[in-house]
Amino acid sequence: xxxxxxxxxxxxxxxxxxxxxxxxxxxxxxxxxxxxxxxxxxxxxxxxxxxxxxxxxxxxxxxxxxxxxxxxxxxxxxxxxxxxxxxxxxxxxxxxxxxxxxxxxxxxxxxxxxxxxxxxxxxxxxxxxxxxxxxxxxxxxxxxxxxxxxxxxxxxxxxxxxxxxxxxxxxxxxxxxxxxxxxxxxxxxxxxxxxxxxxxxxxxxxxxxxxxxxxxxxxxxxxxxxxxxxxxxxxxxxxxxxxxxxxxxxxxxxxxxxxxxxxxxxxxxxxxxxxxxxxxxxxxxxxxxxxxxxxxxxxxxxxxxxxxxxxxxxxxxxxxxxxxxxxxxxxxxxxxxxxxxxxxxxxxxxxxxxxxxxxxxxxxxxxxxxxxxxxxxxxxxxxxxxxxxxxxxxxxxxxxxxxxxxxxxxxxxxxxxxxxxxxxxxxxxxxxxxxxxxxxxxxxxxxxxxxxxxxxxxxxxxxxxxxxxxxxxxxxxxxxxxxxxxxxxxxxxxxxxxxxxxxxxxxxxxxxxxxxxxxxxxxxxxxxxxxxxxxxxxxxxxxxxxxxxxxxxxxxxxxxxxxxxxxxxxxxxxxxxxxxxxxxxxxxxxxxxxxxxxxxxxxxxxxxxxxxxxxxxxxxxxxxxxxxxxxxxxxxxxxxxxxxxxxxxxxxxxxxxxxxxxxxxxxxxxxxxxxxxxxxxxxxxxxxxxxxxxxxxxxxxxxxxxxxxxxxxxxxxxxxxxxxxxxxxxxxxxxxxxxxxxxxxxxxxxxxxxxxxxxxxxxxxxxxxxxxxxxxxxxxxxxxxxxxxxxxxxxxxxxxxxxxxxxxxxxxxxxxxx
Amino acid sequence: xxxxxxxxxxxxxxxxxxxxxxxxxxxxxxxxxxxxxxxxxxxxxxxxxxxxxxxxxxxxxxxxxxxxxxxxxxxxxxxxxxxxxxxxxxxxxxxxxxxxxxxxxxxxxxxxxxxxxxxxxxxxxxxxxxxxxxxxxxxxxxxxxxxxxxxxxxxxxxxxxx
Ligand code: FES
Ligand code: FES
Numbered sequence: 006x007x008x009x010x011x012x013x014x015x016x017x018x019x020x021x022x023x024x025x026x027x028x029x030x031x032x033x034x035x036x037x038x039x040x041x042x043x044x045x046x047x048x049x050x051x052x053x054x055x056x057x058x059x060x061x062x063x064x065x066x067x068x069x070x071x072x073x074x075x076x077x078x079x080x081x082x083x084x085x086x087x088x089x090x091x092x093x094x095x096x097x098x099x100x101x102x103x104x105x106x107x108x109x110x111x112x113x114x115x116x117x118x119x120x121x122x123x124x125x126x127x128x129x130x131x132x133x134x135x136x137x138x139x140x141x142x143x144x145x146x147x148x149x150x151x152x153x154x155x156x157x158x159x160x161x162x163x164x165x166x167x168x169x170x171x172x173x174x175x176x177x178x179x180x181x182x183x184x185x186x187x188x189x190x191x192x193x194x195x196x197x198x199x200x201x202x203x204x205x206x207x208x209x210x211x212x213x214x215x216x217x218x219x220x221x222x223x224x225x226x227x228x229x230x231x232x233x234x235x236x237x238x239x240x241x242x243x244x245x246x247x248x249x250x251x252x253x254x255x256x257x258x259x260x261x262x263x264x265x266x267x268x269x270x271x272x273x274x275x276x277x278x279x280x281x282x283x284x285x286x287x288x289x290x291x292x293x294x295x296x297x298x299x300x301x302x303x304x305x306x307x308x309x310x311x312x313x314x315x316x317x318x319x320x321x322x323x324x325x326x327x328x329x330x331x332x333x334x335x336x337x338x339x340x341x342x343x344x345x346x347x348x349x350x351x352x353x354x355x356x357x358x359x360x361x362x363x364x365x366x367x368x369x370x371x372x373x374x375x376x377x378x379x380x381x382x383x384x385x386x387x388x389x390x391x392x393x394x395x396x397x398x399x400x401x402x403x404x405x406x407x408x409x410x411x412x413x414x415x416x417x418x419x420x421x422x423x424x425x426x427x428x429x430x431x432x433x434x435x436x437x438x439x440x441x442x443x444x445x446x447x448x449x450x451x452x453x454x455x456x457x458x459x460x461x462x463x464x465x466x467x468x469x470x471x472x473x474x475x476x477x478x479x480x481x482x483x484x485x486x487x488x489x490x491x492x493x494x495x496x497x498x499x500x501x502x503x504x505x506x507x508x509x510x511x512x513x514x515x516x517x518x519x520x521x522x523x524x525x526x527x528x529x530x531x532x533x534x535x536x537x538x539x540x541x542x543x544x545x546x547x548x549x550x551x552x553x554x555x556x557x558x559x560x561x562x563x564x565x566x567x568x569x570x571x572x573x574x575x576x577x578x579x580x581x582x583x584x585x586x587x588x589x590x591x592x593x594x595x596x597x598x599x600x601x602x603x604x605x606x607x608x609x610x611x612x613x614x615x616x617x618x619x620x621x622x623x624x625x626x627x628x629x630x631x632x633x634x635x636x637x638x639x640x641x642x643x644x645x646x647x648x649x650x651x652x653x654x655x656x657x658x659x660x661x662x663x664x665x666x667x668x669x670x671x672x673x674x675x676x677x678x679x680x681x682x683x684x685x686x687x688x689x690x691x692x693x694x695x696x697x698x699x700x701x702x703x704x705x706x707x708x709x710x711x712x713x714x715x716x717x718x719x720x721x722x723x724x725x726x727x728x729x730x731x732x733x734x735x736x737x738x739x740x741x742x743x744x745x746x747x748x749x750x751x752x753x754x755x756x757x758x759x760x761x762x763x764x765x766x767x768x769x770x771x772x773x774x775x776x777x778x779x780x781x782x783x784x785x786x787x788x789x790x791x792x793x794x795x796x797x798x799x800x801x802x803x804x805x806x807x808x809x810x811x812x813x814x815x816x817x818x819x820x821x822x823x
Numbered sequence: 824x825x826x827x828x829x830x831x832x833x834x835x836x837x838x839x840x841x842x843x844x845x846x847x848x849x850x851x852x853x854x855x856x857x858x859x860x861x862x863x864x865x866x867x868x869x870x871x872x873x874x875x876x877x878x879x880x881x882x883x884x885x886x887x888x889x890x891x892x893x894x895x896x897x898x899x900x901x902x903x904x905x906x907x908x909x910x911x912x913x914x915x916x917x918x919x920x921x922x923x924x925x926x927x928x929x930x931x932x933x934x935x936x937x938x939x940x941x942x943x944x945x946x947x948x949x950x951x952x953x954x955x956x957x958x959x960x961x962x963x964x965x966x967x968x969x970x971x972x973x974x975x976x977x978x979x980x981x982x983x984x985x
Binding site: 060062063064065066070071076234239287288289291542545713714715717719743750753755756 | 952962
């Protein structure tokens with residue numbers, strides 16, 4: 006990979022190095038199984054058990070504790086004055102009327118923050134972003150000032166009484182126009198350009214050659230539109246500054262509490278041990294609770310200035326209009342095939358609309374995330390991909406939307422292109438994929454853009470999906486329907502994900518390496534607490550982590566309390582996003598448990614008066630080889646560790662592990678979707694959807710199913726419904742859930758799921774992570790199905806979201822008039 | 824702001840409060856009564872996280888003023904396991920993995936409860952329409968539907984025994 010940057014005022018070059026090849030010996034070919042492996046009895050409930058979630062009792066009884074449920078004595082409420090313009094100079098701000106209101110305690114503006122040097126903050130990509138503006142606003146609904154009052158309703162009234170005088174400037178909505186630099190979004194930068202960076206991966210010369218020699222070449226432009234995670238809980242904070250102790254206790258909707266603590270400490274100069282971040286129950290994250298938003302910073306500053314706890318909870322419309330968005334890639338892709346139809350080359354030019362700041366949450370050496378995974382599941386000779394990022398007058402981005410950094414964009418492109426090529430060549434899309442897949446005996450597979458895929462078996466997964474859905478019969482039915490003039494389509498997506506960032510040699514966020522951690526403490530009575538650097542937002546960590554520890558130590562999962570999200574007690578970690586928890590903290594759980602097991606062996610040998618070599622492990626005990634009745638259970642050993650520990654040995658039974666993965670993991674799957682299209686209205690109905698996922702070893706099949714179902718609905722959403730839309734003035738037209746359409750139970754089909762199991766060879770428990778595969782894999786399956794239904798009319802491509810209007814138009818353009 | 828005295832029954836307990844005319848029922852429940860199981864997820868009556876029952880009907884409490892509940896009976900998620908035993912719907916959501924982050928769950932359960940009170944044996948289609956005013960971003964809805972089917976069956980069994 007090579008990188009260079011055009012003009013932005015901050016330095017990126019030294020962070021943009023090639024990600025190095027992984028160390029030898031961490032990958033090996035692994036066999037694929039069908040059955041989930043279970044080695045522990047139900048009372049232990051280790052890996053593979055369909056255990057009911059341990060966290061559920063509080064949620065089903067309305068006893069979860071989310072940020073807005075936190076109420077502290079003397080607490081004040083903050084609300085935010087927002088810009089009605091996408092781009093405007095601020096001439097003056099008059100807060101006197103607001104300040105005169107009963108119950109209003111303070112108004113804070115950018116000028117106030119400037120006195121403390123806090124009016125700007127770094128983004129997680131080392132760009133900068135305004136906290137509150139001093140000179141101009143650069144997106145619609147931008148935070149302009151905050152009001153703090155004794156009551157929520159008073160604060161909401163008072164923001165209407167803050168009068169801001171604006172001088173509107175032209176908005177820059179179209180990223181192609183932004184490239185021309187006629188209007189500069191970020192005139193705070195030294196170099197006056199909207200271009201942020203340019204990034205490339207792959208081998209340009211080899212790719213050019215592959216295209217020169219190709220028999221078939223196709224080219225397609227596609228837009229992966231801007232979307233919003235819209236977790237049902239919005240973002241919020243309660244910041245409590247204890248003046249006497251000089252300490253902050255901050256309750257925050259944070260997917261990465263440790264990283265946020267470090268950022269706050271570095272930016273504000275407050276000593277890190279004087280900041281305690283508590284990320285309580287989180288009502289969904291999906292990447293939207295990774296960035297630091299201006300509201301958080303203002304809330305902290307307000308509690309510091311006023312010496313009282315301050316609460317800030319976003320409204321949904323604020324959340325949709327101003328928080329970080331996802332996607333917004335304009336892609337022009339070209340694919341080359343030889344005379345046998347074999348794909349030989351891929352060329353991808355991309356324009357990334359980053360809004361007013363590069364505020365993605367990618368690992369810092371990866372400005373376009375893992376986008377170079379774009380050769381997907383296919384064995385290509387050569388590929389070259391580049392991305393240009395530009396500023397526009399829109400909210401900053403782009404975070405993920407339940408996907409590993411930019412993998413969704415990559416997968417959508419390659420799966421659409423493969424389908425177009427198959428249709429062009431007149432080959433069935435399933436057969437075409439089979440002919441071009443990386444073969445099982447090619448793993449570990451080195452991709453033309455530099456990735457080393459750890460394990461896979463793509464043919465097997467697609468075959469299984471075809472069997473589950475009855476592929477051949479469906480093609481038959483489609484032919485009959487087509488003869489009758491009905492529109493039915495079958496779409497496939499055979500995706501490869503890349504998750505689990507990541508190995509510390511390449512992966513960091515603002516310099517902090519992307520390991521993760523686990524700390525396990527076994528109490529004298531054989532019960533345990535395990536703490537982690539990650540933070541569940543619904544993924545079920547309290548259950549799955551307990552199952553991993555149960556698997557390793559034989560302690561019943563129900564005897565293990567799992568805790569996350571409190572920076573004063575949890576070991577340091579980078580948090581939960583990009584499907585990284587199982588690959589990193591899940592591995593740390595196993596490794597910490599193994600350290601405990603090793604110490605337990607010594608204690609058992611002492612208690613049984615035998616040598617360590619005479620012992621073997623059996624589910625939950627160390628036993629003497631050949632005479633299993635001579636044994637010490639993990640509970641016996643725990644008690645002895647505190648009451649009768651071997652002379653000279655440190656008492657206690659606990660361990661911590663910071664796990665630095667040797668490579669990423671590469672989950673994969675094959676999805677098949679059947680759609681029926683109403684030619685009168687253009688409505689697309691997903692009739693069936695089969696998803697076969699391979700996420701390596703499965704910790705809890707029930708939770709994996711839940712993750713896949715949820716991810717599929719979040720894949721359906723951008724495929725058919727969701728898009729954040731702006732008018733030419735940069736006004737957001739989709740600022741409420743009445744305009745921005747989340748699928749309900751009615752639109753969401755009955756998902757049919759299956760799995761194959763190809764363990765990761767380098768992960769301690771062979772797991773890969775699954776939460777995001779379906780969000781990544783589903784959109785192209787749906788888009789491919791729609792185009793498949795209309796291909797014979799001459800329709801080659803429709804951009805997502807595939808709304809009835811777009812389909813209706815395509816039908817009319819191609820002569821269907823009924 | 825004009826103040827009003829309201830008397831209402833919340834989860835079986837009659838009580839009287841002074842409230843602002845404009846106070847939303849959801850804020851009254853969460854802030855004044857400290858019953859935080861009822862959630863807020865939007866500002867356009869779209870998400871259903873705030874669903875409670877008023878006189879036995881599922882209602883989005885973000886779109887009702889507290890004063891409108893005067894003289895009525897309000898039931899929130901906290902009423903369901905008040906006796907210590909989980910309601911069949913709560914059991915179903917736990918058993919069938921009908922929740923992930925749990926934020927939509929109280930509202931979902933209250934909507935489902937209204938459905939099962941009207942229609943003890945709903946089809947899958949009827950269940951999906953009945954919860955179509957409740958958004959869930961995590962589960963993909965399949966397992967919520969299964970949870971409601973589980974509860975419906977369990978409630979019918981209890982009914983048959985009684
Ligand atoms: S809070 Fe969304 S409908 Fe009431
Ligand atoms: S479980 Fe998270 S929104 Fe439904």
